[in-house]
Amino acid sequence: GNSVTQMEGPVTLSEEAFLTINCTYTATGYPSLFWYVQYPGEGLQLLLKATKADDKGSNKGFEATYRKETTSFHLEKGSVQVSDSAVYFCALSGNNNDMRFGAGTRLTVKP
């Protein structure tokens, strides 16, 4: 079945550091890919998404490119801020509209 594997955390960075959180997927057909974020004390919310190969999703300085050849959707940000501290979830939506999430990666950004 469809599944998502993402980099284990926790990840701790200093402010303005470069961030990469790896995500790879296994799916049949042509899934859509997502990154969701859960800030402390809040519910999950969509960060960005991409619906087809080579699409780049972007939001709040974060980017991720849908790479079909490597079945990946790595999340990147050039300069993280303290306010980016959260848990990040990679997710996949398959042809049957099921939604599968990775285990989540906790990011802590220190001033």
Added chain:
Amino acid sequence: GAGVSQSPSNKVTEKGKDVELRCDPISGHTALYWYRQSLGQGLEFLIYFQGNSAPDKSGLPSDRFSAERTGGSVSTLTIQRTQQEDSAVYLCASSLAHGGASGNTIYFGEGSWLTVV
């Protein structure tokens, strides 16, 4: 309503009792999902509804867990004979159901925090 609504927001129950958790999805959303998030853990898929039918029940952890959805709207997740390991946040989400290729966003509720003592 404007968002996905879940109730109760918090529930403390004694081991062995049954609990019901309710989810009211965004109006017009035909797909509904239940997930479980244990402390410090990721999102565990439980069940998915398309309308009133559940094409994927593969995530239900045991036969103590069941879910139903009537009228294509509200869903109830029932846990019978609760155990301490059932303690978690139970998250409901909904989306328009046009298939994965269209990339429909799913929207989450605030969750129901269940504690089994």
